[in-house]
Amino acid sequence: MADQIILRNVTKRFTTKTLGDIVAVDNFNLNVREGECFSFLGPSGCGKSTTLRMIAGFEDLTEGEIELCGRLVSSKKKNLYVPPEERGLGMVFQAFAVWPHMNVYENVAFPLRIQKINKTDIDKRVREALKHTSLTGLENVFPGDLSGGQQQRIALARAIVTNPKVMLLDEPLSNLDPKLRETMRFEIKALQRKFNFTIIFVTHDQSEAMAISDRMMVCDMGKIMQIDTPENLYNKPCNRFVHNFLGESTFISVIVKDGKVYAKGDMTQPLDLAIPQDAAQEMVVATRPNEIALTGVSDGGYKTHIEKRIFLTDRTEYLVPVGEQVVKIQTPHRVHFAEGEACCVRFLEPMWYPADDGKADQERARRQLV
Amino acid sequence: MSRNMHADMAAVDGRRRINMDKLMTVICFILLFIIVIIPIFMIIYNAFFFEGKFELDMFVTQLTDSKNLAAMWNTLKIALFATVFGTIMGVFYAWLLGRSDIPCKGLMRALFSIPYMFPPFLGAMAWDLLLNGRSGYLNRFLVSTFGLNGMPFNINSIAGIVFVEVSYYFPFVFMQVVSALERMDPTLEECARIAGAKQSTVIWKITLPLVKPAISAGALLILTTSLAHFGVPSILGYAQGIYTLPTRIYAVIYNSGGSFDGIRQGAALSVMLVVVVAIALVLQKKILSTGNYDIIKGKSMRPTLIKLRAAKYPLLLVAVFTLVLIVVVPLVMIVLISFIKAYGLPLKPGNFTTAQYVKVFKASGTMDSIRNSLFVSITAGVVCMFLGTLVAYVVQKIRPKGKEALEVISVLPYSIPGTVLSIGVILAWSGSLGIKLYNTIWIILVAYMARYLSFSMKTSSAALLQVHSSLEEAARVCGASHTESLSDVTLPLIRPAMVSGFFLIFLPAMREVTTSILLYGPYTRTLGVQIYSLRDAGMIPQAAALATVAIGIIMLLNAIVTQITKDKKGV
C-alpha cells in the first residue's frame, strides 16, 4: 500500500498575548497509507486538531511540508499553499456543520453543484449517498428538524458524495450519545469498506480510537508520543503518558531499596517484582486493573485486605490498599471475596516508569488556557 | 418540567405563597392597565367616537385629505429607502469588521456604535447647517470654490432625510449582524470550502443566508423606527413642506393650538400610522419565523479571518471616510456653530465667541430643561427598573394564566410610535378621566414609563431565565424561607441586569424629543424640546451650544455606564 498522506517536519507555532509562543505542533513526521483508518489521539491541546486543520488547508504551516495523494499541497520552503477547496478532501466536523438553510438533499448536492455536474448525475449520486447513510425519504426535511445522529449522517453523506480519496473526521462522534456513538462507528467503517477511502480520525476518546483504527498516533503537548496499532500501543506503551491514556491504568509508586521493591508507605513487606537494571530509588510500577492477580492468603503475594467490593454487570471490582495507595482490581464474578477479607495481590508483567514530578500536568494545564 | 416544579412550590407553601403571588400578579395587571391600555384605548375611541357616538366622518376626511396622503407616501418612501440603504451599509461594515482582517477593528467598532447613542435630530441639525439648500456652509463653500451656479446639495429633501436617517440607523443592522457573524460556527463555512466552494461562493451561498435572520431583524427595526421617526423629517422637511405622518400629526395639533379637535385629528392620523407600523411588524414576524435557525454550535473557535490582501487599505479608507462623514463632520459642525457670533457668518477665527453659551444658559428654561430631563429620565428609569422586574418575575417565575397577555402589553408601547403614544397620554390624562396632568411634568413621566417599560422588562426577564429554579430551591433546603431565598439569592443575581435596565431607559430618555414635543408645557420643557424650540425660533447658534452641552452629558453618562458594566463583568 502506498503512502497517501505524508507529513514532513511539520511544525506550527502560535503567538498568544497571555502565554507567549506556543509550539502547537512540534516537528510531526508521519505517513498514512492508502485505505487505512488512522487516528490522531490525545488530550485537548495536544495538537491533533491543528494538524488536521493543516492537512485540510485551514491553517498555514510554520515549517515543513504536507503531501496528499502524491501531490505537494503545503510547503513552507517552496511557499506553496493549495486552498482547501482544491485539495479534494471529505471532512466531517464535531458540530455537524450541516447548513440549516438547505434541506437534506441540497446539503448533499452542494459539493456537486459547485463542480457544475449535470442535473441527472447529481440526482443519481445524491440519492446513492443518501441511501448509504440511511437518509432516503428525508430529502426535503431541514436539518433543524432532525436528531443529532441524523445530522451527522447528512454530514457524512455530503462528505462521501464527491467520492474523495481521503476523509478527515474531526471528533465526529463526540456530540452524540453513547449508544449512537457506537452504531455510527460501525457505519463509518462500513462506508469506508464500500467507498474505499483513507480515514484520518481525530478524537480524545481512547476507546473510540482503539475500536475504529488500524493504526493511531498518540500525541501530547504538541509532540508525537507513539505511532502504532491499537494492540501494540496498549501492550507496549513507550512511556507513562501513553500507558495512562489508553485503557485503565494502575500506577503504584514504589521505593527500591537493597534490591527489593516496596510500595510507598509500607516498608514491611516487599513486592515480588524483578527490578530493571536502570531503576532509580523512586519509581512507578504500571499495570492494568485486570492484570493484577487477586488470590487467597495461602497463594502468596503482597498481603492486604479488601477495602470495597463493587459488583458490576460484567465483572467485579475490588479496591485493595497497597502501601498508602488504593488499587483497583477487576476480576470475573467467579472470583469472590467479602469486604474486609484478607487476600494477596500479585502484579503480572508490569511496566516501570520514572517517578512523576507533576511538571507535565502543569504544562498541560497551561496549554489548555490558550 | 419547570412548570410542574413551580406548581410544586405553590402547593407546598400553601395559602401564604399563593397570596403573595396573586398580589404581585394583580399589581402587574393594574399598573400595566393604567400605563399602557388606557392611552391606547383612548386613541382608538377618539378616532372613531365623538361625544359618545360612533362617527366615521372625521376619520374618512383625514384619510382622504391630500396633504395627509402625501405625508403617508413620504413616510413610506423615506422608510423604505432608509431601510434598503441602511441594511446594505450595515451588512457591508459588519462583514468587514467581523470577518476580514481589516486593521484597527476595536477602535472602528467603538466609533461605529457612536451613531447609536447620538440623537438623530442633532445630526439633522448639523447637516442642515452644512447642506441647507439655501444657506448651508458646505454648499456655499463649494459654490465659491468651484464657481458653481447653484447649490450642489440640498439636504432639505427626501434624499437628504434618507441620508441622515441611514447614517443613524444602519447600526441596528450592523450590530445584529456583527454579533451573528461572531457567534456563527466557523465550521459551517469551512465545510463549504472542503466541498470545493471558493471564498466568494461561500459568502454568497453560506454566510449571507445564515445571517439572514439577523439582517432582517435589523432591517425591520430600521423600517419601524423610521416610520415612527419625528426628529429628522421635522428639522429637514418643514422648510420645504415635506411632511411625514409623525410630523404631520405634530403640525395638526400645533396649528390647532392644542384644541380638542386638533387632537382628535391627530388621533385619526395616529391610527393610520399605527396601521402602517403594524403591517411592518407583521411582516417582521413572518420573515423571522421562516428562517430562524440555530447557528451557534460547537466549541468556540476563532473564525478564520478572510485576507483582503490588496483591497485592505482602500477598504480601510472607505471605512474611515464613512466614519468621518457620519460621526465626525456633524459633531464638529455643531461644536463650531455653537461658538459662532451669529448664524450665517463665515467660519473664521474672528467670528468665534463663547457668548452663545452664556446666552443660552441665561435664557429662561434652559436650566429647567436640563433639570426636567434629569428628573424625568431618572424617575422613569427607577420606576421602570422595579416595575419591569416585577412584570418579568411574574411572567417568568409565577407564570399565572394570561402571562402572555402581560408580556405583550408591556412590550406594546415600544412598537407604537412615540407621537401616537403622546396623543394617547394627552387624551387619557387631560381630565377626560378625571385626572388632569396636562402641562405638568408628570404627563411626560407617564409617557416615558409606558414607552420604556419593555426595556427593563426584557433585561430582567433574560436575567431571571438564567437563575435556575434549583438555586432558589437549594436556599430553601438550606433553611431559608421563601422571602429570604428571594432576597439572598434571586435579587442579588439579577441586580446587574436591573442596573443595566435602568441605564437602557435613562440614556435614551435624556435625549428624547419625539414624545415630549407634544407633551411639554411652558415650564416642563425637556432638553430635547429646548434645543428643538431654540432652533425653531431661529436661535441656531444657541441651539448648537445647548446641543453641544447635551452631547457632552450623553457621552459622559455613556462613559460612566461602560465603566460600571465593566466592573460587573466578574459576576
Next chain:
Amino acid sequence: MANVRFENITIKYGNHCVLKDFSLVVDSGQIMCLVGPSGCGKTTLVRALLGLNKPETGSIYVGDRCLYDAKKRVNVAAEKRNIGIVFQDYAVWPHMTVIENVSYPLKKQRRPKDEIKRRAMHALEQVHMVEYANHLPSQLSGGQQQRVAIARALVTDSDVVVMDEPITNLDAKLREEMLLEIRMIQKRLGATILYITHDQQSALQLCDKMAIMQQDGSLCQYGTDEDIIMRPANRFTFEFIGVSNFIPIVREGKELCLDCGEKIPYTANLPADCEGKEMGVRLNDVVFDRDSVLKAEVTSRIFLGSEYNYFLKLGGREIRVQQSMLDARTFGTVAEGEKVGIRFLNPHFYDRKEAAQ
C-alpha cells in the same frame, strides 16, 4: 443519622399520576441508589422528601420524625427539614464565594460566627477545597463546584443527604474520582445518602443497596448489587442493568430450538418450560468453547484494551460477545472469518416483548 421511610406515596401532576402508592426504606448510615430511566418519577420522589412538592397520599419519615403525612396533615416546611441536597447542576450561588456558600445553611440556623467559620472550613476540608474558600464559583471547574455543593450539603450534619445525579455533568475520569470520594466521605461521616441516577454503572460503583424504578413509577427491585445483577426480578431490570443478546425459543417437533433465522436444536441446554420465550444472555456470558454444538462465524473483532468485542453470526442472527483479557489469555482470541463454538452461561428466560417494542 437516621433512616428514611416513604410510605404509600402518591403524587400527581394534573391528571398524570407520577407515583402511585410508592413505599421505600433507606437504611440508616448507608448509600442507597435509586436508579431508573429518566422520567420515571425518581426526582419527584426526592422533591417530596425535600418538601418541594406535596404528595396526595402517604407519609414520609426521617428516623422518628414525621416530615409529611397526608392523613395527619403534617407538612414540615422545606427550610425546616434538615436534609442536605446536591443538585445535578450544582446550584452553587454564583454571587457568593465558596465559604459564603458553605456557611449559608449555618447562618440560617443563626449559629454563632466562630462556630459557622469552624464548621464551614471543616466541611471544605472534607472535600479538599480549603484553598479555594475565597474563590467565586465562576473561577472553579465543574468538579470543584460540585465539591462545594457537597460541602454545603454536609455542613449542617443533616440527617440525610440527597444527591440528584450529582456527577452527570462531569467528564468520565472525574466522575469515577468523585464517586470514590463521595464513598469515602460517607464512610468517614456515616451519613445516610439517597443517591438518584439514571446511570446504573455509577450506581453499582457506589451503592450499599439499590432500588430500581420502572418507567411507570413503580419499584421493580430492591436489593444489593449482587441480587440485582445475578437475580434480576424481571426483564426490565435485566435489560436496564446491562446489554444482552436475546434469542427467541421455538418448538420444532420434539426439539426446542433457538430461532436464528434457521432453527437450531438446543433442547439439552434449555429448561422444558421455555417454549415461546426469549433467552437473554449477557455479552460476557457468551463464551468460546470448541466442543459446543453451536458454531458461529466471527464477523468482526475489536480490541478495546481491557477486553475484546466480537460480532458473531449464529445462523442469521448477530450475537455480540465480550471477552475479558483473562479469557483471552486462557482460550486465545479468534480472528475475523473464523468459525468458533460458543456456549451460553447464566441464561435468563423472559416473555417476548410486544412486536411494537
